[in-house]
Amino acid sequence: AQKITQTQPGMFVQEKEAVTLDCTYDTSDPSYGLFWYKQPSSGEMIFLIYQGSYDQQNATEGRYSLNFQKARKSANLVISASQLGDSAMYFCAMREGAGGTSYGKLTFGQGTILTVHP
Amino acid sequence: DGGITQSPKYLFRKEGQNVTLSCEQNLNHDAMYWYRQDPGQGLRLIYYSQIVNDFQKGDIAEGYSVSREKKESFPLTVTSAQKNPTAFYLCASSYFVGRGSETQYFGPGTRLLVL
Numbered sequence: 042a043q044k045i046t047q048t049q050p051g052m053f054v055q056e057k058e059a060v061t062l063d064c065t066y067d068t069s070d071p072s073y074g075l076f077w078y079k080q081p082s083s084g085e086m087i088f089l090i091y092q093g094s095y096d097q098q099n100a101t102e103g104r105y106s107l108n109f110q111k112a113r114k115s116a117n118l119v120i121s122a123s124q125l126g127d128s129a130m131y132f133c134a135m136r137e138g139a140g141g142t143s144y145g146k147l148t149f150g151q152g153t154i155l156t157v158h159p
Numbered sequence: 160d161g162g163i164t165q166s167p168k169y170l171f172r173k174e175g176q177n178v179t180l181s182c183e184q185n186l187n188h189d190a191m192y193w194y195r196q197d198p199g200q201g202l203r204l205i206y207y208s209q210i211v212n213d214f215q216k217g218d219i220a221e222g223y224s225v226s227r228e229k230k231e232s233f234p235l236t237v238t239s240a241q242k243n244p245t246a247f248y249l250c251a252s253s254y255f256v257g258r259g260s261e262t263q264y265f266g267p268g269t270r271l272l273v274l
Contacts, residue, residue, distance in 0.1 A: 045201075074261060076262065076263075078265075083267070084247055084249075084267065084268045084270075085265060085266070085267045085268060086202075086249060086251075086265035087265075088262050088263070088264060088265075091261075091262055132201055132202070134201075134202075136261065146192075146204055146207065146217070147192075147202070147204070147263060149201030149202045149203075150201055151199075151200060151201050152199075152200075152201055
């Protein structure tokens with residue numbers, strides 16, 4: 042079974058509009074972390090945002106926010122005011138295991154290609 | 160500047176040849192990781208290391224080998240036993256989970272092609 046599911050192979054958004062990229066996850070571990078990475082055409086993975094399973098509030102980093110719905114096991118990425126430079130592949134990833142003992146293995150989704158139109 | 164470097168950017172392998180991909184970090188991170196990415200796919204873990212002189216297999220370790228003789232370095236060897244090595248290889252590093260930020264930071268990657 043897929044642990045991380047990204048159901049949108051591709052998304053299109055107009056410049057300056059907001060866009061939501063979906064991510065659902067599957068785990069029975071009470072302690073986990075959720076990450077979003079951006080991969081432009083150059084290939085490098087750029088860390089965007091992190092949400093811990095015990096965090097009470099949704100994470101935000103500049104134009105990025107994570108809509109964390111624990112009961113639904115979803116961790117959608119919201120990009121506000123899209124820019125042309127946001128065009129890239131976006132990956133959702135999950136770390137399972139208790140803090141302090143885990144080596145931090147990440148399981149990645151298949152990714153969503155975001156295209157921002159001028 | 161602190162960061163993770165990978166070399167070479169492109170690597171060509173002949174049939175039956177072993178090749179080694181370099182990964183160096185100066186972030187003082189404890190753990191290092193190697194991932195493989197196939198076109199249009201997510202990343203899959205090959206090997207990881209939490210401390211010097213120790214490493215563990217990930218999900219797709221067959222045909223690969225690693226060493227961790229220094230904290231800063233985690234080279235990956237793609238052996239001739241790896242029958243389909245053409246892929247994009249990414250190295251990452253992080254602190255231990257629980258030591259503050261657990262975020263994994265990635266290097267720029269190495270593209271391996273088989274001639």
